[in-house]
Amino acid sequence: MGYVESNLLNGENVIAKAKIHWAVxxxxxxxxxxxxxxxxxxxxxxxxxxxxxxxxxxxxxxxxLKTNELAITNQRIIGKKGLISRETVELKYEKIESISVAQSILGRILKFGTIVVRGTGGTAVSFQFVANPVAFKNKAMEKIG
Structure with missing residues (x-):
């Protein structure tokens, strides 16, 4: 059981999980x-x-590959990265300011990139080597509304 699954609230379900691309x-x-x-x-x-x-x-x-997790649930976005030092983000949809994607030329060709989730109050966490980052961002934006 990963970080995301172990931190779900009652009635919360995972809608989509980001995968780490082999480009790592x-x-x-x-x-x-x-x-x-x-x-x-x-x-x-x-x-x-x-x-x-x-x-x-x-x-x-x-x-x-094994320590980075990013997921969209029916209530929020949950993410964790790091092995020894850990950085987490758990933002309810109403607290999300923006979700952005950065891709290099190689990232566009191989379909991987960096997703940056920004919350109100300056919270920002980036996740590198995410496979199909635009599709993940679009799915999150659909849920945010």
């Missing part, structure tokens, strides 16, 4: 390329350093 692993893939080149060229130092970076980026990707 792009940095690991990019770092793996010079490691492979180092192995081919028998450059042990290059391949060792790059392979270490690849492992670190891979672990980071898995942590983001």
């Amino acid at each position: 692993f792009i940095s690991a893939i990019v770092i793996l390329i010079p490691a492979i080149v180092g192995i081919i060229n028998k450059d042990d130092r290059l391949s060792f350093i790059c392979f270490g970076g690849f492992i670190a980026a891979l672990i980071h990707g898995f942590i983001v």
